Amino acid sequence: MANAVQAHESVAQADAHAPHAHIDHDTNTGISNTKLGMWLFLASECLLFGGLITTYLLYKHPLEGPTPKEIFDIPFTSTSSFVLLMSSLTMVLAVSAIERGDHQRLRIWLGATALLGATFISGQIYEFTVFVREGLGFTTSRFSSAFYTLTGFHGVHVTVGIIMLMSLVLLSLRGKLPEHRSETVEIIGLYWHFVDVVWIFIFAVVYLIP
Amino acid sequence: MAITSHDPIPTSQLDGAVKDYSRDKVYVLTALFLGVLTVVEVLTYAFPDFPAWSGNLVIAVLMILMAIKFFTVVYIFMHLRFDKPILSWIFWAGLGLAAGVYFVVMCTFRIFWPGSHG
Numbered sequence: 320m321a322n323a324v325q326a327h328e329s330v331a332q333a334d335a336h337a338p339h340a341h342i343d344h345d346t347n348t349g350i351s352n353t354k355l356g357m358w359l360f361l362a363s364e365c366l367l368f369g370g371l372i373t374t375y376l377l378y379k380h381p382l383e384g385p386t387p388k389e390i391f392d393i394p395f396t397s398t399s400s401f402v403l404l405m406s407s408l409t410m411v412l413a414v415s416a417i418e419r420g421d422h423q424r425l426r427i428w429l430g431a432t433a434l435l436g437a438t439f440i441s442g443q444i445y446e447f448t449v450f451v452r453e454g455l456g457f458t459t460s461r462f463s464s465a466f467y468t469l470t471g472f473h474g475v476h477v478t479v480g481i482i483m484l485m486s487l488v489l490l491s492l493r494g495k496l497p498e499h500r501s502e503t504v505e506i507i508g509l510y511w512h513f514v515d516v517v518w519i520f521i522f523a524v525v526y527l528i529p
Numbered sequence: 530m531a532i533t534s535h536d537p538i539p540t541s542q543l544d545g546a547v548k549d550y551s552r553d554k555v556y557v558l559t560a561l562f563l564g565v566l567t568v569v570e571v572l573t574y575a576f577p578d579f580p581a582w583s584g585n586l587v588i589a590v591l592m593i594l595m596a597i598k599f600f601t602v603v604y605i606f607m608h609l610r611f612d613k614p615i616l617s618w619i620f621w622a623g624l625g626l627a628a629g630v631y632f633v634v635m636c637t638f639r640i641f642w643p644g645s646h647g
Contacts, residue, residue: 358616362623369627397571408560411606512607516599523595
């Protein structure tokens, strides 16, 4: 019995400290089903955001109401973009921390990621409030509808990500996130990074390209 | 001494694989690189007459910067570079399908034809 427990610990330790991408799972692909599922989900998300971005590009020249050039506050949005970009760094450091078995740093980095995400969302809410005050409501023009739908959908994704990050922090605090479950953190990290790359695209196409 | 899931494992007991965690430095440098690219993107807005991106050139410059940032995050932060090729295939298939479908949609709406907006 004692040997079995020791063997289990050894496997758990080796599992935790092996480079993550090299772990072979007992599936046909050698990849865990949850990770494969997340990548398939992210691939499908490309189609969702592709549709929203295309709709925005088709309708970006409003027939009525304020134009993008009149209302966009590029320095403010640039700061928000930078904040979201840095949250990808804290996320990847959280994954690295749990792979090392450093649970305290895991919680710090997860908390920092959630905080940066919340800062981004606060900025987006502030931006929307300013736009509405300046006369750009959801139904003001086809441009405004496309803009709010695109950026709003992205904001919802960030919010879902924050909820998942906070859930991970709670799981870790309760001791339910041992090193051998580090893939859970990695999978949520994949979602978070995807939300970041979508914003990289939105920031350039919607805000910067004239 | 028994090690629980809450304790950091002592360095003396770590196997050789831990060397891979010098990756943290790579992550920080990658973030700095992405930050610099973002600054360049913002500069295209602040100084629109700068020769490197004046006129319509700004669109090409921004698209290139965006693509570099996109692939950097996907390959390094999302570990696609280190992971099994099937995951790359899945992701690029989704992205390629989206790009193809919506390119056709935009052509259908004649978005690339001059004077066809609005």
